[in-house]
Every structure is written in structure tokens, then in C-alpha cells.
Amino acid sequence: MNSSSATESAFEQAKKYGEDLAKLFAIEKAKRVNLQISNQKLQAIFSTTPDGLAVLDAMLNIEEANPAFWSLVEKPAPDTTTPIAEVLPFAALLDPLQQSSPIQVEVDLPLTHTLWRSLLINAVPLAAGDKHGWLLSVHDLTERKRLENLKSEFINIAAHELRTPLAAILGFTQVLKETLPDQEGLSAHLIDTILSSSNRLKTIIDELIEFADIRYQSETPQSSGTFDLVETINAVLDATQRTTQEKGITITTEFETDVLPIAGNRNILQEALRHIIENAIIFNKPNGTITVRVSNDDDSVVIEIEDTGIGIAQKELPKIFDKFYQVEEHLTRSVGGLGLGLAIAQRGIQLHDGEISVRSTLNQGSCFTIVLPKSAPATGAYDVESGLRDAYEQTLEYGKDLAKAVAAERKLTLTLKAYRLAQQSLKDALDNNASYAELRALIEKMDEII
Numbered sequence: 157m158n159s160s161s162a163t164e165s166a167f168e169q170a171k172k173y174g175e176d177l178a179k180l181f182a183i184e185k186a187k188r189v190n191l192q193i194s195n196q197k198l199q200a201i202f203s204t205t206p207d208g209l210a211v212l213d214a215m216l217n218i219e220e221a222n223p224a225f226w227s228l229v230e231k232p233a234p235d236t237t238t239p240i241a242e243v244l245p246f247a248a249l250l251d252p253l254q255q256s257s258p259i260q261v262e263v264d265l266p267l268t269h270t271l272w273r274s275l276l277i278n279a280v281p282l283a284a285g286d287k288h289g290w291l292l293s294v295h296d297l298t299e300r301k302r303l304e305n306l307k308s309e310f311i312n313i314a315a316h317e318l319r320t321p322l323a324a325i326l327g328f329t330q331v332l333k334e335t336l337p338d339q340e341g342l343s344a345h346l347i348d349t350i351l352s353s354s355n356r357l358k359t360i361i362d363e364l365i366e367f368a369d370i371r372y373q374s375e376t377p378q379s380s381g382t383f384d385l386v387e388t389i390n391a392v393l394d395a396t397q398r399t400t401q402e403k404g405i406t407i408t409t410e411f412e413t414d415v416l417p418i419a420g421n422r423n424i425l426q427e428a429l430r431h432i433i434e435n436a437i438i439f440n441k442p443n444g445t446i447t448v449r450v451s452n453d454d455d456s457v458v459i460e461i462e463d464t465g466i467g468i469a470q471k472e473l474p475k476i477f478d479k480f481y482q483v484e485e486h487l488t489r490s491v492g493g494l495g496l497g498l499a500i501a502q503r504g505i506q507l508h509d510g511e512i513s514v515r516s517t518l519n520q521g522s523c524f525t526i527v528l529p530k531s532a533p534a535t536g537a538y539d540v541e542s543g544l545r546d547a548y549e550q551t552l553e554y555g556k557d558l559a560k561a562v563a564a565e566r567k568l569t570l571t572l573k574a575y576r577l578a579q580q581s582l583k584d585a586l587d588n589n590a591s592y593a594e595l596r597a598l599i600e601k602m603d604e605i606i
Contacts, residue, residue, distance in 0.1 A: 231243060385459075407445070429459070435498065444465060446464075459528070
């Protein structure tokens, strides 16, 4: 190869190398632009999100935090790094930060002697090479908790205040039904309708009271003894037999054992199971099936309640245990009730250190799974079922007594009015010199009134 050819070859290689460098530079420039845009987006989100965000280094010092974070902790943004322990001095947060797993914790941050702020803190570990740290996300729960407390207070007041007028309605209507001469006419039909509607209202009030009672059960309850879980489930199934027969629903049971002792409060767990099984009946299809399975190992018991009902959409599953929530639209739903049943069931299971979950497919059915530790603590001996039953009996008796008292007062008023009219008639007769026979008749009439 002569020198001219060698020069041309070297030139072509240099040209190709330059073109490759130009392409690489263009690619890197585009990446840099995209990286700058991404960084600007992250900075915009970091600065404007309503939740507080803070980045911690490996020593748990705050390297960077957005304005919302400093606003939530009621502190000015410092010029230097600040230990998180000085801002959020809570062992429930600081101790887990010594590990390397994501955590979630709720804390109450005191602002003044009487003012607190409830915060939900999520912490996610960060790692890049040999550099480690944490990202904290802080959400303000104060307003939500205030509204929940107001709602709970309203439930408690409303439920008990509604019981008093309901007592009068049930009592008066029951007395009218018992004293009505014609048990087949229009009046009897109207009275039966009033009783039916009143009992439906009673069911709603009972559900409110049950929810209020179980909501305020102790978070660290004491055990109320040991009972047979299989017998308890069978008792619930027996109580729902009439409803299942009306809908043509078949219930099958698959128990690993005929007797299964478990520690806890039987009444609360029975109510929890009742709500879940009633849901399986209500939202089942005609002639559908319900399967109740119970299995256990050394430490825990698993209960599965599976139905062939209408199912639940996937997006609805996280909400079904919320208070006052029903899957159907509120204005078009065909099923009555307040939507408290599953919330009550979940609370009862949580009081036993248990867990409840659900899997479901639309138009195919749902399966609720309950996991209970055999030695779970249970609430005290508060009997929800008998408590509600006693309350109803007291309500009905109070209503009857009130009705009788009002009826007696009304009868006495009419008697006194009639007696005064007869007395005035007798006085007028004496003033007009009436005959003995007329006076005698008036006196006998007064005796009949008395």
C-alpha cells in the first residue's frame, strides 16, 4: 500500500470515528435533556405535594425536605442538616429506622399543651452503591381522625336517641294490635305495616349500637375463655336456615375436626361470622351455594366462607370493610342496611388479633378468609347479641307501659269530663225542680261513669 492510499484509509477511519463521536454526543445530549426534565419534574412534585417528604442520610439526618414537611412539624426549614430525632422524637419511628425494611407508623405530634397533630409516616430505604438513607412520606391524619370521631359520636348519640321514640311507636302499635277487635280488616293491615317498618328501623338502630359498642372495645382486651368454634359456626348456620331455604341456597361445611377449641369471646366472634355469612346469603344468586371450611394447625385457625354470588369488582375490594360502604350504588342498590356489617366483622376479628381478607370475581362469587390465632386475646364478657336482645325487650316493654299510661290518662280525662257533664246536668235538674225519676236517672248515670 502506497502512502497516498494509507493516508486516505486513515482519513476515512478518522471520519467514521468522528461521526460515531457525533452520534454518541447527540445521544448523551438527549439523555442529559431527558434527565434534566425528569429532575425538574421530581423537584416540582417534591416541592408542591401536600404530603411532607424528607430524605435522610445513613446517620438519620435530614438532608432535604419539602415545605410541606416543615409545615406539618411546625418548624422553620433549617440551614444545615438536622437529626430526624429532633423533629420527630418517637421511638416507634426511630427504632425501626435502624433496620432496612419499609415501615409505616402513626404518631401524635404535640403542638401545644392541648393541640396535637396526627401523622401517618411511611419510610422507604434508599440505597445506591455504598450510600444508604431513607425517604419519609408524612401524611396529616388530623382532620380525618376528627371527622371519624365526630361520626362515631353522631352514631352513638343518634342510635340511642332514636331508641326512645321507637319505643313509643313499637309499644303503642303493639297495644293497638292486641286490643283491635277486627284482626282481618284494613286497620289490622295498617298496624302490621307499622310494626314491620318499626322492626326494620329497630334492626338499623341495633346495627348502629352494635357498631358503636364494638368500636369502643379495648385495644388490649382480656380473654373471656375457651369455646368450640365449630359449634359456634353451626349455631350461626342454624340461625340463617330460614333465609337460605327461602332463596334456595345450599350450605355445605368442610371441617377438619368436629370440635375445635379456641380462646376468645364467643359472642363477638359469632356476630362477626354472622355478618359475613349473611352477606354471602344476601349477595348470592338464587339456588346458589355457600361453602364454609375450617382448617387449623398448631397456632392458628383458618375459616373460609365461599359463595357463588354476584362477586365484587377488583377496584371495590379495598373499600368493602369501610364503614357505611356498599358495593352497589347508594341510590340504586337493591339491598337494604347501613353497610356496617363487614366493618363490625373486621373489628371483631381484629380484637382477637386475627386477619380477614377477600378474593372475588364478578358474577362468580367471593371467598372471605379469616385467620385467628388459637390463643388470641378476646374482649371482656360483653354479650353483643343478648345485649341487643335485652335492649329490644326493654324498648318494647317501655313502649307498652308508655302506651298503657297514655291510654289510662286519656280514659281518666274522658271519665272526668263525662262526670262533670253529668254533675252539671244534675245541678240544672235540681235548679229546675225536676221530678224524682229524672233525678234518680241522672244519679244512676253518674254511678255508671264512676
